[in-house]
Amino acid sequence: MFSISRSGKTNYSINGAGYYRIRKNVGYNSKGEPIRKVFYGKNKKEAEDKVLEYMMDLENGINPDLALSTISEAMYSWLWNIERHTGNKSSTFTRYESIYRNYFQDSGLGYIRLEDLKKIPIQRYYSDLLEKGKGYAAIQNANKLLNKFLRYAVDEGYITRNTLKGLKIPKKDEQELEKTNKIETFTPEEIKQLVNSIGNEKLRYIVLFAFYTGARKGEILALNKEDIKEDYVVINKNVRRTKIFDSKESYHYEIRVTRPKSETSNRKIPLPSTLRKELKKLNILVKEEKLKMGSEYTDKGLLFPSLKGNYVDASTLVKSWKRALKGAEIPYRTFHALRHTYATLLLEKNAPLIEVSRLLGHSTVKTTEIYAHPSLEAKKKTVEKLDEITMWFILLKLKNIYT
Numbered sequence: 001m002f003s004i005s006r007s008g009k010t011n012y013s014i015n016g017a018g019y020y021r022i023r024k025n026v027g028y029n030s031k032g033e034p035i036r037k038v039f040y041g042k043n044k045k046e047a048e049d050k051v052l053e054y055m056m057d058l059e060n061g062i063n064p065d066l067a068l069s070t071i072s073e074a075m076y077s078w079l080w081n082i083e084r085h086t087g088n089k090s091s092t093f094t095r096y097e098s099i100y101r102n103y104f105q106d107s108g109l110g111y112i113r114l115e116d117l118k119k120i121p122i123q124r125y126y127s128d129l130l131e132k133g134k135g136y137a138a139i140q141n142a143n144k145l146l147n148k149f150l151r152y153a154v155d156e157g158y159i160t161r162n163t164l165k166g167l168k169i170p171k172k173d174e175q176e177l178e179k180t181n182k183i184e185t186f187t188p189e190e191i192k193q194l195v196n197s198i199g200n201e202k203l204r205y206i207v208l209f210a211f212y213t214g215a216r217k218g219e220i221l222a223l224n225k226e227d228i229k230e231d232y233v234v235i236n237k238n239v240r241r242t243k244i245f246d247s248k249e250s251y252h253y254e255i256r257v258t259r260p261k262s263e264t265s266n267r268k269i270p271l272p273s274t275l276r277k278e279l280k281k282l283n284i285l286v287k288e289e290k291l292k293m294g295s296e297y298t299d300k301g302l303l304f305p306s307l308k309g310n311y312v313d314a315s316t317l318v319k320s321w322k323r324a325l326k327g328a329e330i331p332y333r334t335f336h337a338l339r340h341t342y343a344t345l346l347l348e349k350n351a352p353l354i355e356v357s358r359l360l361g362h363s364t365v366k367t368t369e370i371y372a373h374p375s376l377e378a379k380k381k382t383v384e385k386l387d388e389i390t391m392w393f394i395l396l397k398l399k400n401i402y403t
Helices: 044-059 071-081 090-105 119-131 136-155 174-180 188-197 201-213 217-221 273-296 314-327 337-348 353-360 365-371 376-401
Strands: 003-005 008-010 012-014 017-028 034-041 232-235 238-245 251-258 267-270
Touching (some): 071 136, 188 314, 217 314, 238 314, 353 365
Antiparallel strands (some): 012 017
């Protein structure tokens, strides 16, 4: 009910005092939901002036509520209102957005308010990422983005200091570095033994695809039938199981399709004739599964669908993979070892390093160089050259003696 005060017409009262209230949509959060803010004034003009001032601050890249926002909300606002318009390359912004989405948006750290952020929760978060199998490089990239955001927040006066100062990022010790640099691969004989022993037909086709293309697990499971052309496959997406927080106390998991980890991960990989024949058999298998499941089947056009047509969960694939290796009596190696095998075999056949790098989707050739290690046989041949040198010296000495 409207009331009249000394300062004019009002439309809201608090503890008996009259105010003019305006509800305004001031933007959208990281989930695309509208953010509504309420403005109060002694009269309509004063409330409207507050709305105008607030919206002008937002236009100028200033968020008056940033310090009170959670890390997730504050970083989202900074990314889309500042970083997106500061001359960054589109690929740089894409990388920032990907890091934010994967490491801050739906994380426990993301729910902490910016002004309440301390070192201990950050350190604990990084340690948790390590325990979950995240790489050191990924954690360092997340830390770089957080550091850049916090420097901005300090410069703009939202917080008084950068919490990351003095924080130690986990680093590989020499022993761990040596361990992680060891590349696990399969021999051609082991691949043949494995493929012939797999009873799960779908898994068999997935293994063959990984071996013949070197594609990553998430890239393979995200493939649609239309990504397969006549003699090559288009890699342009990734699928992963993501933790989604409904609140601070509860969360659930969803299968999400995302863009590749880098621009160079978008690529075309030639398909050998052997694999193309196997994919025709896969197509027949999928059609049979669809008929068998009837109305329970959801056709999403996936190349490697589950029995009901949905995305195959990576954890389900890993379990089947472990059983397959055990059944074939082959020592355990990760599914990623198929990618290592693909790269190693190509280089052993003298494929150019730059071409192998492009096939793998690496951002630099330096990353691919880890596969360019000589095999034991190659090492033996190199060492045997010493015998040739020794024999040359002997022959030379004999020649000098008899001449």
